[in-house]
Amino acid sequence: MDIEELATRSSASRSEVDRWVELGLVTAADGGFDHEALERARLLRAASARGITPESVAEGSENQHALIARFVEESVGTGPAPWTMEEAASRAGLDLALAKRLLAAAGVDEDEADDDDIAAMRAVRAALDAGMPETAVLQLVRVLADSLGRVAEAEVRLFHFYVHERLRQEGAGPEELLAVETAGSDELRALVEPSVLYFHRKAWRRAMREDVLVHLAEEVADDGPLGRLSVTVLFVDLASFTSMTEAMGDEVAADVVDRFSALVRVEAARCDGRVLKQIGDEFMLVFPGAAGAVRCAIGVAAAAAAEAHFPALRMGAHTGTALYREADYVGATINVAARVAGEARRGELIVSREVRDDAAAAEPDVEWVTLGRRVLKGVASPVELFLAELPGSQDRFVDPVCGMELEGSTDVTRVWNGEELVFCSSRCRAIFDADPARYVC
Numbered sequence: 001m002d003i004e005e006l007a008t009r010s011s012a013s014r015s016e017v018d019r020w021v022e023l024g025l026v027t028a029a030d031g032g033f034d035h036e037a038l039e040r041a042r043l044l045r046a047a048s049a050r051g052i053t054p055e056s057v058a059e060g061s062e063n064q065h066a067l068i069a070r071f072v073e074e075s076v077g078t079g080p081a082p083w084t085m086e087e088a089a090s091r092a093g094l095d096l097a098l099a100k101r102l103l104a105a106a107g108v109d110e111d112e113a114d115d116d117d118i119a120a121m122r123a124v125r126a127a128l129d130a131g132m133p134e135t136a137v138l139q140l141v142r143v144l145a146d147s148l149g150r151v152a153e154a155e156v157r158l159f160h161f162y163v164h165e166r167l168r169q170e171g172a173g174p175e176e177l178l179a180v181e182t183a184g185s186d187e188l189r190a191l192v193e194p195s196v197l198y199f200h201r202k203a204w205r206r207a208m209r210e211d212v213l214v215h216l217a218e219e220v221a222d223d224g225p226l227g228r229l230s231v232t233v234l235f236v237d238l239a240s241f242t243s244m245t246e247a248m249g250d251e252v253a254a255d256v257v258d259r260f261s262a263l264v265r266v267e268a269a270r271c272d273g274r275v276l277k278q279i280g281d282e283f284m285l286v287f288p289g290a291a292g293a294v295r296c297a298i299g300v301a302a303a304a305a306a307e308a309h310f311p312a313l314r315m316g317a318h319t320g321t322a323l324y325r326e327a328d329y330v331g332a333t334i335n336v337a338a339r340v341a342g343e344a345r346r347g348e349l350i351v352s353r354e355v356r357d358d359a360a361a362a363e364p365d366v367e368w369v370t371l372g373r374r375v376l377k378g379v380a381s382p383v384e385l386f387l388a389e390l391p392g393s394q395d396r397f398v399d400p401v402c403g404m405e406l407e408g409s410t411d412v413t414r415v416w417n418g419e420e421l422v423f424c425s426s427r428c429r430a431i432f433d434a435d436p437a438r439y440v441c
Contacts, residue, residue, distance in 0.1 A: 006033045009111075010041035016054075020044055023058040039075045043068065063174035070182065088113030092121030098134065105138045106145040143327045151196065155188050213288070227324040232293040232317055232355060233334055234273070235341035236264060236300060237282040239312040240403020247402040247431055256311065257281050263303040271296035276328065286329060290355040291362035293317045294388070297349045298366070301390035308407045309424055312398070313390055316341025318383075319354040336383060339376035343385060346403075353384040400439040401428040416440060 001009070006026075007017045020026040026033070026040050033041075047057060057064075083091070089099035099121060103110070127137050163184055167177060214229065238244075238260060245253040257280070264283050268275055271292040276284045287293040297315045304310045318340050320333030336352065344350045351359075356368050366388050373382035397406040404424045412423040416436060423429040432439055 001033050001038070003033065006038060006041055009038055010045050012041060012045045012048075016045070016048065017041060019054055023054055025054060025058055036072055039072045040068070043071065061174060063177050066174070066178045067181065070178075083113045083118070085111055085113055088118050088121060092118050093125045094121050101134075101138060102141055105141040107149070108145075139326045147327075148196070151192065155192055159184050159188060210288070225323065228321050229324055229329075230288075230320070231322050231329060231333065232287040232290045232319040232358075233322070233329070233337035234285045234287065234293040234297060234315060234317040235282065235338055236285065236297065236313060236315045237341075239314050239346035241281045241311060244311060244402040244404060247428055248425075253281075259307070259310070260304070263300050267296045267299040267303065270299065284334075289362075290317070290319045290351075290358035293319075293355065294349075294351070294359040294363050294366060298388070298390065301347075301349070305390075305396070305405075309404050311403055312346035312405050314341065314344040314346060315349040315390070316344050316351065317349070317355045318352040319358055332379075336376070336379055339379055340383065340385065343371075343374065343376070347390050349388045349390055350385050351388070353386065356386040397422040399424045399428050401431050404428075 003017055003021070004014065006012075007014050010017070017026065020041065021028075025044060026037050028037065044054060044057065048054070057068075085099060085103070086096050089096045092099075094102075102121070102124060124137055124141075127140075128134065132140075159181075164177060164181060167180060172180070238256070241253070241256075244256070260281065261278065261283075264285070265275055267273075268285050271287065272289075273285045273287040273292055273296050276286050278284075285293070285296065287296070294317070297317065301313055301315075304313055316337060316339075318333060318337035320331075320336065322329040322331040322333045340350055340352055350371070359366070360368075368386040368388055371385040371387050373384045375382050397410075398404070399406065400421055400423075402424060406422060406424060410422055410424070412426050412429050414421045414423070414429055414432065417440070421432070421440075423432065
């Protein structure tokens with residue numbers, strides 16, 4: 001390709017490409033610029049969008065240039081993609097407009113295709129021929145692209161943070177770093193690609209089991225919109241998490257979230273639930289019934305209470321119907337569950353009447369306190385709420401700065417207005433001493 005085509009295909013201006021050529025970052029081969037030059041240009045365009053100048057790239061270390069060369073080599077693969085998207089769609093038997101919708105669903109912005117792209121399009125064609133409607137196929141494509149995008153990002157980022165950066169801080173040279181990076185990438189791929197299939201098989205069996213139960217329930221279920229299911233949604237988060245992060249720093253907060261994540265996932269699996277999503281310290285879980293959600297909440301609270309130093313929990317749940325879309329649930333039930341959870345204070349599980357009533361027979365030992373009907377933001381009618389105090393919160397000391405609950409008194413204390421305050425660390429006590437009025441009424 002000539003320089004004008006290179007600029008067009010890399011979404012760069014002619015002046016940008018001229019500068020890359022001038023700096024030796026992109027070079028022409030016999031007969032013009034090849035696919036390797038195009039991949040370099042695309043990488044440089046992405047760098048420019050991040051504020052990384054071509055001059056700084058040109059002046060980069062030997063290791064950086066080696067990483068660029070390795071990335072380009074892997075991106076080029078066996079050579080340039082031989083077909084346009086229109087040609088690929090035709091070969092796969094797909095309408096071009098549908099092919100473009102699939103690419104958009106997958107977050108792909110490319111105008112060329114190779115054998116892998118055509119194979120993926122043919123798989124879509126087979127799914128359509130088998131009776132799956134286009135809307136369902138597009139949902140599945142989005143779920144696959146989003147989920148596997150996170151997997152790939154985790155592979156690369158975790159290796160970079162925990163291997164590459166550690167070795168660099170220990171004084172490893174460019175050649176050693178490049179060798180480790182190359183070997184590590186190969187080993188990670190050898191680990192992850194079979195693992196993706198393994199975890200998919202495990203998840204498939206669980207999903208199929210759930211589908212059988214859904215089919216059995218259809219005998220008594222009312223007719224409704226496609227994708228409607230009866231679910232119980234449980235929200236779980238850490239009280240005082242913002243204060244703890246501010247007082248103790250991001251690394252300590254991240255460690256607490258890691259421990260919290262382990263507790264939540266273990267209990268969810270035991271109670272026939274699934275972690276639907278995690279945003280920071282908040283988890284959204286879904287259960288086929290209310291009893292499982294209540295058991296999970298109490299189990300997570302008990303596990304957290306067994307930790308010597310751990311923040312209090314806040315939880316809320318609601319039962320109702322929701323629409324299944326793109327491996328997620330949407331509808332009023334989720335909104336109400338989130339608002340119910342927002343009513344919970346530290347150490348509390350608050351649920352709607354639907355959850356209390358459904359769980360009462362299966363969990364007779366849970367004592368519920370009636371909170372009455374409350375008006376919740378964005379919910380048209382008042383919702384009757386019930387409270388179950390979670391284990392652990394009533395008999396533990398609470399650090400007034402970070403909100404950490406302590407199993408027993410510590411040596412780090414301060415008497416303030418005749419009351420003994422207990423702190424998790426001397427750091428929190430020092431923060432308190434600097435501004436006591438901020439932490440006590």
